[in-house]
Amino acid sequence: MNLMLYLAVVLIWGTTWIAIFLQQQAADTPVFVAIFWRFLLASGVMLVILKLLNRLRSLSGRDHLFCLAQGGCVFGFNFVCFYHAAALISTGLESVIFSMAVLYNAINSWVFFRQRPSVRLVPAALLGLGGMVALFWQDIQAAQSAPQLLWGVGLSALGTLGFSFGNMISMRHQRQQRDVLTTNSYAMLYGAVLMALMALMNGEGLAPAHNLQWLGAMSYLAIFGSVVGFGAYFTLAGRIGTSQAAYCTLLFPLVALTLSTLYEGYQWHSNAIVGLLMILAGNLVMFACWPASRKLRTA
Template sequence: MQAVSTPVPTTPNRLTLWANLISVYILWGSTYMFIHFMTERMPPLYMISARYLIAGTLLYVYARMTGTPRPSLVDWKSLAVIGVLLLTVANGCLSVGIQYIPSSMAALLGGLMPVFLLSLNWISFAHKRPSNLALAGLAIGLIGIYLLVKPDRLTSTSGLDAKLIGFGLVAVGNFSWAIGTLLTPRLTLPSGTISSGIQMIIGGLVLLPISLALEPVTLLSIFDAPLKAIGSMIYLVIFGSIVGFSSYSWLARNATPQLLSTYAFVNPVVAMLLGTTFAGEVFSSQSFLGAAIALVGVVLITLGRK
């Protein structure tokens, strides 16, 4: 969600285009599992805050050392809005939601982002009626969501409560991410690495006091984190934030929206494969059916936006 207000007029190199696209496909698909590993024994908001403060600082310092000019006050204000929506709210809700539902299920819900984008853009932003194909995808996607949320026959009451909390948090995060996405081209934003870095710094700075107020942590709790949590955070800093987020930023400026939006139905597949293989996550047949129907809806929405 790092699109800038002025698109690049030249046609991007196809190799660069697909390298960035594959980066977003694979790396962002893997972040759900590593967020789960990072927060298994550490408070989620604290670890997400540390992740973004580290990654954002590295990106900002690199950008300034390579000659990127210092952003204006207007740029900072715009970046603060997007950083809070995308990172503080959206990824903060995601990191807490993964404490209640499997990471691959959270990825499936994240894959429904086009449903939120289509609805918000129709109702509030562009006020433009979607195509019939996109509307059909919206209806199918909502059916898939229902099957994902609907409890299985053998689900206990406590399990249902946890599932609904997790789904609710991820849905709020998706809503915030969609708003940030639709606001991005309407704001004045600097391009490139420094934009991503500032958004991460602001997102992390806003999350940190929230974590200190709500979670049993101090500023130095990072030294008590187990090795698995630290290793997962390092992976997320390098591959999730610096490489993956920067690839998405480049694509948002150079790729068509239809091509870019395909990440929404590739990430969940990657996350599900990793979650079931390495995290021992188990899905019911109903969840698989809901996921498949939801992804069909996402594909139709994407095709309908052409």
């Protein structure tokens, strides 16, 4: 089951980069508005399905406040950072920075929950991060130290930190035995509300783009990237721990590169092959950690 969830997250989130690109290419929609519609649709679908299946659980006022914070961290402001960073640096370099979620989660789990990382997590993370740097070394070398590079790196790092904080809130939900799908649904809804408020404060209308490509990409991001992807990810995080679950972020760019090789003629260099082998080796180490990490489910 863990392996299926892991692969689902990698494959789905690995393809959302293309969907985001297609959405931005289709229409010049403000970032707040694009994120608003994505998570409004995602939360609406989730809440209706859970209600029909009698799976929507009641939450306390305190739980809803944590869902609001989770929505801002994972389903709102972090994506604002990523969307703006994509205009400043390459998606490959952005993916390298996003892979720091592994380290962020390990550190934050230690800080907030006193969970010491597994000893084997360290070599797995180092192999993965080193592999990502090798994989995108051409992009890193091409990106000269210009102000826009620094802004792009900073925004990507900030968005990744927000993602990690959202992971900690999800861990809190699961430690309190709150239903993952219910908390995710409300968090997505609150994230959408926050984005709507930001858009209105900026004087932006909330109307979606009347473009089939934009609507199609947004629907894919909402249903697969958000409903299925985040549901699988936070379920996996509850089963094996946030530090281990975040390791799948190292594989997202590999999926994107595979699609780029097939459809955009991406050229593999020797350093990219070395990077791929290092990431696969890191995954083998990570899978070896899973039996011990299953204890986290009852922690």
